[in-house]
Amino acid sequence: MTDSALTYKIAFSSLRGVNVAGGRRLLGVTGSPENFFRLSDGELAASTGLDSALTASAYRRSLLDGASAERTFVDTNRIRTMFFDDAGYPARLSECDDAPAMLYGVGDCNLDARHIIAIVGTRRATAYGIRFTGELVASLAEKLDDLLIVSGLAYGIDIAAHRASLEAGVPTVAVVAHGLNTIYPAEHRMTARKMVGEGGAILSEYRSDSVTHPGNFLARNRIVAGLSDCVVVVESDLRGGAMTTARLGAAYNREVMAVPGRTTDPYSRGCNQLISNETARIITSADDLIAAMGWHERQPEGTQQTLTLELDPESARVVGYIASNPGVTVNDICAGLAMPYSRLSALLFDLEMSDAVTALPGGRYEVMTKL
DSSP: OOHHHHHHHHHHHTSTTOOHHHHHHHHHHHSSHHHHHHSOHHHHHHHHOOOHHHHOHHHHHHHHHHHHHHHHHHHHTTOEEEETTSTTSOHHHHTOTTSOSEEEEESOOOTTOSEEEEEEOOSSOOHHHHHHHHHHHHHHHHHOSSEEEEEOOOTTHHHHHHHHHHHHTOOEEEEOSSOTTSOSSGGGHHHHHHHHHTTOEEEESSOTTOOOOHHHHHHTHHHHHHHOSEEEEOSOOSSSHHHHHHHHHHHTTOEEEEOOOOTTOGGGHHHHHHHHTTSSEEOSSHHHHHHHHTOOOOOOTTOOOOOOSOOOHHHHHHHHHHHHSTTEEHHHHHHHHTOOHHHHHHHHHHHHHTTSEEEETTTEEEEOOOO
């Protein structure tokens, strides 16, 4: 990507109110971020229908000036940029209309890992909540390949999830509510550095010159939920960021799970409510989560997986491609096999019915093996 192309993308993503859905609409009309800034005020207003305040040359010039300064920060600090129409933008998050048009990151973590779980909860975590978080992550690490844990680097359950991941050797991602020129809370800086150093990442939608507002902490919860296949709430009162993340996860069609607790415990009230109103399923162990997601545990070393089904050559090609690319999407299979979507859909349906493949959250597929 050229410097100018990145500058235009940063500026475009800084447009007031733009998100993935709005960004797609605008690019559908203008063709590219560059064109958005090169059109005249009148041409842009006529083609997009935007308010004149958003199409004014002076406003767009100010966005470009700010983007140029941010590009310098990005280059100097080796910040990873993920624009919503880039190949590197997280696939699960791109499904969410209100996701940010740009993500900034430190660390080379795979944000399209096969199993991504958000673990969130109260900042006032109890010993029970912290212990459960540690045991859950350790068990998931034993049972699942290509696992990624997402949280928010806050006090309590968030930092417990990150530290448990580090202890289990699992990459972990923190979504923060400020620019990447700092880390909040400061007490978690060493953990953040270790996360990045051990294959994880720190992500933000905010530029380095952004002013941190209280609302940022709630807004970042949509990224935590959107990145993930499943949201686990360990402890929460009836109100709080974890409850927002759970509701967002449900709205994004993610699986939501909550740890039950005693009715007399304040930080179990939110979890119990999520379960009682059927927003969340009960989770008591990693096995509950794996079963709810329809995932398959890691096979013991030395165990060979073989399909006992007899497949026609066309179906065998599809199964072979999925087996070589676990978690692959329908679009990826179409491209990889040069197969029409309509034909592939029919084959996938038949393969699912015969238990040769299984559909995963996010429109992905994996092979179901019979030992």
